[in-house]
Amino acid sequence: MDKVPMTAEGYHALDEELKRLKTIERPAVIAAIGEARAHGDLSENAEYHAAKDRQGWIEGQIAEIEDKMARAQVIDVSKLSGSQVKFGATVSVIDEDTEEKARYQIVGEHEANVKDGKVSITSPIARAMIGKESGETVEVNTPNGVKAYEITKVEWV
Numbered sequence: 001m002d003k004v005p006m007t008a009e010g011y012h013a014l015d016e017e018l019k020r021l022k023t024i025e026r027p028a029v030i031a032a033i034g035e036a037r038a039h040g041d042l043s044e045n046a047e048y049h050a051a052k053d054r055q056g057w058i059e060g061q062i063a064e065i066e067d068k069m070a071r072a073q074v075i076d077v078s079k080l081s082g083s084q085v086k087f088g089a090t091v092s093v094i095d096e097d098t099e100e101k102a103r104y105q106i107v108g109e110h111e112a113n114v115k116d117g118k119v120s121i122t123s124p125i126a127r128a129m130i131g132k133e134s135g136e137t138v139e140v141n142t143p144n145g146v147k148a149y150e151i152t153k154v155e156w157v
Contacts, residue, residue, distance in 0.1 A: 011069070
């Protein structure tokens with residue numbers, strides 16, 4: 001059973017989603033199934049089948065989140081330090097071709113959201129940066145070819 005690395009913030013978000021599914025979504029779908037059942041013949045009842053499908057999806061989500069939380073290795077980023085890029089680091093980079101600046105935090109897979117500047121530890125850019133320091137250049141294979149980034153800053157925020 002592999003551990004799933006995640007930040008404390010990511011663990012909290014999973015816990016909130018689990019609570020929402022158990023306290024809001026699950027009771028709502030049970031009520032919908034009961035209401036659809038009252039309409040009669042279940043073999044031709046689309047509302048009943050849709051509610052049962054939704055129930056299956058919700059139960060699957062609950063099981064998946066509970067599994068992730070059971071295997072979680074919560075890492076408190078505020079207690080980390082150092083000049084090398086590793087899990088939890090916030091890394092500032094400059095695209096060497098376009099001079100475009102970007103800032104990424106390396107997080108667990110389920111926490112990743114590029115719009116928020118969070119990239120998964122398993123993403124190509126994060127894998128390229130792990131172990132590197134400020135001033136070093138990393139090359140990342142992208143769908144548009146190889147991109148080079150210079151690491152300008154490694155922070156622990």
